[in-house]
Amino acid sequence: LAKTTQPISMDSYEGQEVNITCSHNNIATNDYITWYQQFPSQGPRFIIQGYKTKVTNEVASLFIPADRKSSTLSLPRVSLSDTAVYYCLVGDPISSGSARQLTFGSGTQLTVLP
Amino acid sequence: ETGVTQSPTHLIKTRGQQVTLRCSSQSGHNTVSWYQQALGQGPQFIFQYYREEENGRGNFPPRFSGLQFPNYSSELNVNALELDDSALYLCASSGEGALKDTQYFGPGTRLTVL
Numbered sequence: 001l002a003k004t005t006q007p008i009s010m011d012s013y014e015g016q017e018v019n020i021t022c023s024h025n026n027i028a029t030n031d032y033i034t035w036y037q038q039f040p041s042q043g044p045r046f047i048i049q050g051y052k053t054k055v056t057n058e059v060a061s062l063f064i065p066a067d068r069k070s071s072t073l074s075l076p077r078v079s080l081s082d083t084a085v086y087y088c089l090v091g092d093p094i095s096s097g098s099a100r101q102l103t104f105g106s107g108t109q110l111t112v113l114p
Numbered sequence: 115e116t117g118v119t120q121s122p123t124h125l126i127k128t129r130g131q132q133v134t135l136r137c138s139s140q141s142g143h144n145t146v147s148w149y150q151q152a153l154g155q156g157p158q159f160i161f162q163y164y165r166e167e168e169n170g171r172g173n174f175p176p177r178f179s180g181l182q183f184p185n186y187s188s189e190l191n192v193n194a195l196e197l198d199d200s201a202l203y204l205c206a207s208s209g210e211g212a213l214k215d216t217q218y219f220g221p222g223t224r225l226t227v228l
Contacts, residue, residue: 034216043118043204043219044157087156102147102206102217104156 009109018075022088036087118220126226135190137205146188149204
């Protein structure tokens with residue numbers, strides 16, 4: 001089971017870039033790294049996914065070094081509405097089927113201050 | 115909006131009762147996963163259904179059971195409710211058309227056991 005470690009909480013100010021780093025030392029060869037965002041009393045929302053190097057979409061960037069033992073979620077110019085819990089996940093294989101069990105840690109509570 | 119819906123939104127039960135929660139997956143997704151999220155913690159995997167069969171199970175007792183129907187919607191049943199079952203129950207769908215390891219979550223059902 002590939003476990004992840006991320007900071008419990010982070011504070012930032014509006015307009016700043018926020019980088020959240022996640023450690024996953026036991027990541028398997030076939031595992032992808034996925035980040036989710038969750039607001040209170042809502043389901044987690046997919047942000048970004050990657051396997052190696054850098055991935056960018058309209059919301060965030062994901063940086064993955066060559067050894068893949070860590071990853072960094074980068075949120076450019078955060079706003080108050082980015083205040084949420086951010087989860088880093090590494091896919092776990094199951095015996096059959098097309099999808100995989102997701103193993104959530106405790107996540108990182110990001111608080112964006114005015 | 116992910117297209118995953120859950121019902122009911124909120125539910126209050128007493129200890130020892132039974133409860134059924136429902137989930138409609140996103141169109142085209144054939145896999146449904148259920149998660150339990152206690153207050154302040156990350157979601158914990160309960161089980162997954164793929165094409166109407168259980169396809170993986172987390173560390174939950176047999177009183178947690180489920181079903182998936184031919185239209186890929188799903189039910190989570192919990193018997194002999196305990197106080198610790200109070201949590202947000204999340205349903206997530208995925209399928210061959212989705213990104214690898216990506217699951218799309220519904221808004222959840224908040225269960226309170228008194």
